Amino acid sequence: MYPRILQIPPKISCFLWGPRQTGKSTLLRDRFPASPRYDLLRSDEFRRLLARPSLIREECQALKKKGELINKPVIIDEVQKVPDLLDEVHWLMENQGIRFILCGSSARKLKRGKGNLLGGRAVRLELHPLVYPEIPEFSLSAALNDGLLPPLYGDEMVRSRLEAYVGDYLKEEIMAEAVTRNIPGFSRFLETAAFSNGEIVQCSTMARDCGVSAPTVKAYYQILEDTLIGNWIPVYRKRPKRRVILAPKFYFFDVGVVGFLTRRGRVEEGSELFGRALEHFLYMELAAHRRYSGLLYPISYWRTASGLEVDFILGDHEVALEVKGTPMAQSHHWRGLMAFGEEYKTKRRLLVTCDPRPRSLSGGMEVLPWKVFLEELWGGKVMR
Numbered sequence: 149m150y151p152r153i154l155q156i157p158p159k160i161s162c163f164l165w166g167p168r169q170t171g172k173s174t175l176l177r178d179r180f181p182a183s184p185r186y187d188l189l190r191s192d193e194f195r196r197l198l199a200r201p202s203l204i205r206e207e208c209q210a211l212k213k214k215g216e217l218i219n220k221p222v223i224i225d226e227v228q229k230v231p232d233l234l235d236e237v238h239w240l241m242e243n244q245g246i247r248f249i250l251c252g253s254s255a256r257k258l259k260r261g262k263g264n265l266l267g268g269r270a271v272r273l274e275l276h277p278l279v280y281p282e283i284p285e286f287s288l289s290a291a292l293n294d295g296l297l298p299p300l301y302g303d304e305m306v307r308s309r310l311e312a313y314v315g316d317y318l319k320e321e322i323m324a325e326a327v328t329r330n331i332p333g334f335s336r337f338l339e340t341a342a343f344s345n346g347e348i349v350q351c352s353t354m355a356r357d358c359g360v361s362a363p364t365v366k367a368y369y370q371i372l373e374d375t376l377i378g379n380w381i382p383v384y385r386k387r388p389k390r391r392v393i394l395a396p397k398f399y400f401f402d403v404g405v406v407g408f409l410t411r412r413g414r415v416e417e418g419s420e421l422f423g424r425a426l427e428h429f430l431y432m433e434l435a436a437h438r439r440y441s442g443l444l445y446p447i448s449y450w451r452t453a454s455g456l457e458v459d460f461i462l463g464d465h466e467v468a469l470e471v472k473g474t475p476m477a478q479s480h481h482w483r484g485l486m487a488f489g490e491e492y493k494t495k496r497r498l499l500v501t502c503d504p505r506p507r508s509l510s511g512g513m514e515v516l517p518w519k520v521f522l523e524e525l526w527g528g529k530v531m532r
Contacts (some may be wrong), residue, residue, distance in 0.1 A: 295404015
């Protein structure tokens with residue numbers, strides 16, 4: 149089992165969200181082995197509580213009366229499957245002082261059904277796929293090819309397991325979140341979106357490719373975002389001097405899932421695929437770090453109409469970050485960073501590559517090997 153670094157606050161209730169197989173249930177079993185648990189993936193438990201949600205109130209009051217909830221939270225897994233439970237949870241928190249950890253893969257059903265999200269009484273946590281400091285003897289090749297879902301990273305059967313994950317979860321469960329049952333259209337969208345991973349999204353163009361309408365494409369993207377399968381990153385455009393592109397980019401939550409959806413071959417260092425996969429992987433690290441660190445800094449990108457680009461702008465232009473899969477950075481690799489520095493004052497401008505050693509460039513820019521960058525990121529030296 150991997151040592152997860154997500155911190156769960158003591159003494160308060162929380163929602164713990166994350167896509168399937170990111171390790172939510174495993175984490176909670178490890179941290180709270182003696183806690184009472186309701187697993188709504190079990191059909192008998194699901195049917196019992198769906199038919200009578202008040203059972204959880206009666207059972208939790210009995211547990212408290214017997215002293216079995218001292219310093220223990222009650223855990224409800226896949227809570228979104230029975231939204232009415234949250235009214236009972238709310239009452240137990242307010243009137244009995246019982247602590248809950250409410251775990252799930254999507255808050256979409258709760259929001260859509262106007263479910264009780266506890267009015268700020270429970271903090272929101274997200275569990276991401278594995279990150280660099282959680283993996284002893286980390287392998288970049290395994291990360292870029294297998295992805296970072298805990299059961300899949302480094303697994304010999306990763307291809308067949310990714311096939312099951314994409315087929316059973318992404319193309320069926322996620323589709324069930326949609327208002328339409330156009331499964332072929334959604335499947336085409338999912339693959340087209342994977343090919344566009346990390347690129348500027350034009351919904352009208354994608355709609356033609358998928359054979360659906362532009363509003364449908366936007367709705368499908370909203371489903372992916374609501375179910376934590378991916379995130380938009382906006383363009384950075386605070387007081388621009390140059391004309392900038394305004395459309396956002398979209399990144400999936402896992403590099404291995406994108407590799408399977410696009411049917412790309414093995415990612416080898418030096419290939420074009422390697423550079424794109426490395427950029428995606430580093431986005432995953434940034435997305436996890438901003439939450440796990442509690443800093444919650446914005447992540448955006450910058451691109452001018454003339455084609456100058458910086459992959460990631462962190463915070464309010466504190467850090468500009470460009471990713472290149474090259475083993476030796478050359479002057480053309482940092483053109484975007486140089487242009488961004490002419491327009492905005494930054495604390496650091498970083499070019500992350502496969503160079504063997506860090507370098508300092510003119511104008512205060514830095515070249516960092518990807519491993520050095522990750523050690524600085526997780527060591528608190530990039531964003532403070």
